Amino acid sequence: MAQAIQRFVPDGASVAMGTALEPLIPFAAGHELIRQRRRDLALVGPISDALFDQLIGAGCVRRVTAAWVGNVSEGLGHCYRRACEQGIPAPLEVHDHSNFSVSLALWAAAWQVPSLPTSSLLGSDILRTNPNLVAADGLVHVQAVRPDIAIVHVQRADEHGRAHAWGPLGITEEAGLAADGVIVSCEDLVDSSVTLSDPNRILFPETKVVAVVHEPGGAHPSPVQGHFKRDHAFYRDYAEQSRSVAGFEAWLSRWVFDVPDRASYMKEIDGEAIRITHHQFSAPADFGDT
Amino acid sequence: MVAVASREIRDGDLVFVGMRLPILAYAVARNAHAPNARGLFEVGLMRDQPASEFLGTMGDPPNVTGALWATRMSNVMALMAQGRVDLGFIGGAEVDRFGNLNTSYIGEPSRPKVKLPGSGGGADIAILSRRWVTLMSHERRRLVERVSFITSPGYGDGTPGWRKRNGLLGGGPVAIITTLGVLRFSEGGGEAHLASVHPGHTVADVRANTGWDLKVADDVSETSAPTDAELAASRRFDPEGFWTGPSARSGGTSP
Numbered sequence: 272m273a274q275a276i277q278r279f280v281p282d283g284a285s286v287a288m289g290t291a292l293e294p295l296i297p298f299a300a301g302h303e304l305i306r307q308r309r310r311d312l313a314l315v316g317p318i319s320d321a322l323f324d325q326l327i328g329a330g331c332v333r334r335v336t337a338a339w340v341g342n343v344s345e346g347l348g349h350c351y352r353r354a355c356e357q358g359i360p361a362p363l364e365v366h367d368h369s370n371f372s373v374s375l376a377l378w379a380a381a382w383q384v385p386s387l388p389t390s391s392l393l394g395s396d397i398l399r400t401n402p403n404l405v406a407a408d409g410l411v412h413v414q415a416v417r418p419d420i421a422i423v424h425v426q427r428a429d430e431h432g433r434a435h436a437w438g439p440l441g442i443t444e445e446a447g448l449a450a451d452g453v454i455v456s457c458e459d460l461v462d463s464s465v466t467l468s469d470p471n472r473i474l475f476p477e478t479k480v481v482a483v484v485h486e487p488g489g490a491h492p493s494p495v496q497g498h499f500k501r502d503h504a505f506y507r508d509y510a511e512q513s514r515s516v517a518g519f520e521a522w523l524s525r526w527v528f529d530v531p532d533r534a535s536y537m538k539e540i541d542g543e544a545i546r547i548t549h550h551q552f553s554a555p556a557d558f559g560d561t
Numbered sequence: 562m563v564a565v566a567s568r569e570i571r572d573g574d575l576v577f578v579g580m581r582l583p584i585l586a587y588a589v590a591r592n593a594h595a596p597n598a599r600g601l602f603e604v605g606l607m608r609d610q611p612a613s614e615f616l617g618t619m620g621d622p623p624n625v626t627g628a629l630w631a632t633r634m635s636n637v638m639a640l641m642a643q644g645r646v647d648l649g650f651i652g653g654a655e656v657d658r659f660g661n662l663n664t665s666y667i668g669e670p671s672r673p674k675v676k677l678p679g680s681g682g683g684a685d686i687a688i689l690s691r692r693w694v695t696l697m698s699h700e701r702r703r704l705v706e707r708v709s710f711i712t713s714p715g716y717g718d719g720t721p722g723w724r725k726r727n728g729l730l731g732g733g734p735v736a737i738i739t740t741l742g743v744l745r746f747s748e749g750g751g752e753a754h755l756a757s758v759h760p761g762h763t764v765a766d767v768r769a770n771t772g773w774d775l776k777v778a779d780d781v782s783e784t785s786a787p788t789d790a791e792l793a794a795s796r797r798f799d800p801e802g803f804w805t806g807p808s809a810r811s812g813g814t815s816p
Contacts, residue, residue, distance in 0.1 A: 293620030341678035355676035370682040394714035439605030
């Protein structure tokens, strides 16, 4: 992970993360961005359950393009509030979206058109604060948003970048198509015979994927279908500790700066409490051709 | 609140469920009067049966297992844009007399007093679903004369035909369900009025805790108490009172 972040996410990059909404959030990648002290990132995502809040609090972020920033089960994002209200640790530019419009902004970039129209957001004051949403002719024209890089966590991938994810996908596909490149982190690194056995499940063209990182637990505390439940208590503790700057810094030391990598981090959490043990496999699809 | 919200769901409705209390309301309705309702979740899910375990978010694994459809968000939004979503639930930090919700900024957006998390799917639901309901803790600071920022539009400035004039496809809010009572809107929108008061509270209480001069329906009634079936379902899906207990997280905003 350290290498992938070092090589493909420079200061100032625009980065799409948390694109499956609450599940599969690439926290390990986010924490590596913090450890490498990235600056001036432009984050793109739908709702970013706590990850954007952490990156903002750590001073990595110049701009957020998102529908929602906070902690889904606990409420407000305290670092996000401090940045917007008091400029702590740094002022933050916010491009407000709705979930639908952030999806359309990425589809527009994916399809190489300047904007896509929608009848959502008519009558909303979001149009006043986001210059990339333009009302004309009875529609809202959502300007394309093209991330430099999309970072996703999935259940399994092969070394060629063929990623399989299942469960709800949120805006993952449009984020990957819109971005110049994709970093994939995965629970299981599998042989290509596994990924190619079900090409419908491959998320992106392999030509988009610039790095594959085998990172078990890389989405904790967010859930990974078939692997991990959501760690509600971890989100609650984060919400409580991040209420103050000092509390947030202590949290950051404990869970980011004082752990060199995700493998060490996973030794610190109670993984068994959240591990999914009752598996339910789908029926295989027959790709036979002769 | 959960039981009252569940009664807004009609049998056969396609419901844009969202998070927190509405997840419970959906579960209660399915187990009581709306066995043929279906739920949509913006994460990219459709379900009929409520999840079998407690959910902290709509994307938790128990909400995925047994789903009718697991897909991308834009597919779910397509159904709503087509007018196929009968009812949506939206949370909010502030609502005003015309049903507009603010989940974005308290104070000037360039230097806000409070930065709230934002729209999530709220604005989309408010504009595109056929009808919607919001749930709110009943406090003067939350039920305000006019919100300073309309994230999710209700009836705008309250003038007749505001939604149609501005091109909003869905019908708008039908109820504001609070911890003290139920506020409703007349056919065609406009201004909210008090329709019923929850047991143990009075019309005077409700008006005193509302930030505008709240109109009261001529036939204002007492909200029917939760039935045994409603209570049982609520306890089953929130056994530890995470969403419904005394320190429940019901006052914030959800995506």
